[in-house]
Amino acid sequence: xxxxxxxxxLSPDERRAQLIRHAVACFxxxxxxxATQAQVAARAGVSVSAVYSYFRTxxxxxxxxxxxxxxxxAAMVADALSAPLPALEALTNxxxxxxxxxxxxxxxxxxxxxxxxxxxxxxxxxxLMLQNQLRxxxxxxxxRASAPTPDMLLIKSTARLFVxxxxxxxxxxxxxxxxxxxxxxxxxxxxxxxxxxxxQD
Numbered sequence: 684x685x686x687x688x689x690x691x692x693l694s695p696d697e698r699r700a701q702l703i704r705h706a707v708a709c710f711x712x713x714x715x716x717x718a719t720q721a722q723v724a725a726r727a728g729v730s731v732s733a734v735y736s737y738f739r740t741x742x743x744x745x746x747x748x749x750x751x752x753x754x755x756x757a758a759m760v761a762d763a764l765s766a767p768l769p770a771l772e773a774l775t776n777x778x779x780x781x782x783x784x785x786x787x788x789x790x791x792x793x794x795x796x797x798x799x800x801x802x803x804x805x806x807x808x809x810x811l812m813l814q815n816q817l818r819x820x821x822x823x824x825x826x827r828a829s830a831p832t833p834d835m836l837l838i839k840s841t842a843r844l845f846v847x848x849x850x851x852x853x854x855x856x857x858x859x860x861x862x863x864x865x866x867x868x869x870x871x872x873x874x875x876x877x878x879x880x881x882x883q884d
Contacts, residue, residue, distance in 0.1 A: 695737075698737070699737050699747075701727065702723060702727055702729075702733075702734060702737055702738070703747050703748065703751050705723050705726045705727040706718070706723045706738075706744055706747065706748050707748055707751060707752065707790045707791060707794060708726060708790045709722045709723050709726055710748050710790075710794045710797070711789070711790035711791075711793035711794050711797075714797055715745060715748075715749075715794065715797050715798060715801060715804070715806060716801075716804070718744075718748075719741065720734040720735055720738060720741065720744060721734075723744070745806065748794065749794075749798065749806060749809060751791070752791050752794050752795050752798065753809070753813045755788065755791050756784075756791070756795060756813065756817070757813065757816055757817065759780060759781070759784055760777060760780075760781075760817050760820050760821075761820060762780075763776050763777040763780040763781075764776075764777055764820055764821075764823070764824055769827075769828075770824050770825065770827055770828035770877060771828075771873060771877060773824045774821075774824060774845065774872075774873045774876060774877070775869060775870075775873050777821070777824075778848070778849075778852060778869040778872055778873060779869060781849045781852050781853070782852040782853070782855070782856050782865060782869070784853075785852070785853040785856035785857060786856060789857075792853050793857075795853075796850060796853060796854070798810050799850065814846060817846050817849075818839070818842045818843055818846050819842075821842040821845050821846060822838050822839060822842045825838045825841055825842055825876065825880060826838060828877060828880055829880055834882075837879065837880065837882060838880070840879075841876050841879045841880060842876075844875070844876065844879075845872065845876045848872045851868070851872075852865070852868070852869070852872075855868065
């Protein structure tokens with residue numbers, strides 16, 4: 684008889700990372716408020732007790748998923764803005780990367796969108812911290828494009844609008860709009876942000 688190949692045993696860290704990936708998919712399908720350890724176990728093809736051994740409570744599971752989403756999105760934004768490009772190019776690159784993330788990491792982005800609606804949930808403060816982190820990264824680009832003495836209140840407001848536009852970009856991707864319409868929106872989004880800075884001149 685032909686022997687079945689031996690299963691590769693994952694290290695605890697690898698198993699935890701694998702379960703988080705499956706958990707992100709479950710949260711994308713069922714929502715932050717409803718996804719459970721049992722659903723993660725079913726998707727991962729492991730026992731429920733195996734999931735509980737890594738995430739003893741549902742709160743532990745939620746925390747792990749949101750930490751993954753936060754880290755993934757913040758890393759993408761930081762990487763998109765890492766090169767010292769002119770503001771027009773930097774913001775256009777960031778907007779494009781944000782739209783592409785909805786295609787490349789759809790479950791992560793869907794959880795992020797769901798997270799944004801949890802105004803009365805205990806996860807809301809953590810979401811605000813992520814948004815603030817993204818806003819500060821965008822502000823750093825806007826400062827480069829500003830007058831020698833930048834109006835920081837205007838820059839902060841403009842960065843808020845730009846970060847808010849990221850939600851629309853994700854929704855447009857999920858709506859399957861044409862590339863022409865998507866890039867037209869990105870042009871307006873970036874152009875509007877840079878035009879707003881002219882108010883300080």
